[in-house]
Amino acid sequence: xxxxxxxxxxxxxxxxxxxxxxxxxxxxxxxxxxxxxxxxxxxxxxxxxxxxxxxxxxxxxxxxxxxxxxxxxxxxxxxxxxxxxxxxxxxxxxxxxxxxxxxxxx
Numbered sequence: 001x002x003x004x005x006x007x008x009x010x011x012x013x014x015x016x017x018x019x020x021x022x023x024x025x026x027x028x029x030x031x032x033x034x035x036x037x038x039x040x041x042x043x044x045x046x047x048x049x050x051x052x053x054x055x056x057x058x059x060x061x062x063x064x065x066x067x068x069x070x071x072x073x074x075x076x077x078x079x080x081x082x083x084x085x086x087x088x089x090x091x092x093x094x095x096x097x098x099x100x101x102x103x104x105x106x
Contacts, residue, residue, distance in 0.1 A: 004081070008072055009069075011084055015069065018058070018091065018092075019062035019063050019066070022055050022095070025102075026059070029049075029052035032048055047106055051101075054102065058091065058095050062095075065084060065087045068083045072084055
């Protein structure tokens with residue numbers, strides 16, 4: 001049987017990993033938007049920048065999730081347990097939703 005601390009450590013690592021992936025993806029979107037030629041309409045560049053800006057939402061959620069896990073390591077309060085256990089599901093679903101919306105936005 002897995003210990004709760006092992007699961008929390010996995011959630012912590014997963015949250016930081018998702019945040020890292022999102023930051024890299026946001027960087028690619030911004031770099032692509034900046035590299036578009038001047039002849040491309042502004043609305044195209046705004047689509048890429050909009051998709052990059054919306055990527056900050058799940059990134060912030062991922063960092064907050066990691067912070068809740070980190071806090072739970074020191075103070076194993078039931079509220080923190082609930083937040084990181086349910087929060088990771090919310091984070092994963094938000095990540096998938098952002099991925100689908102960002103791809104359809106571009």
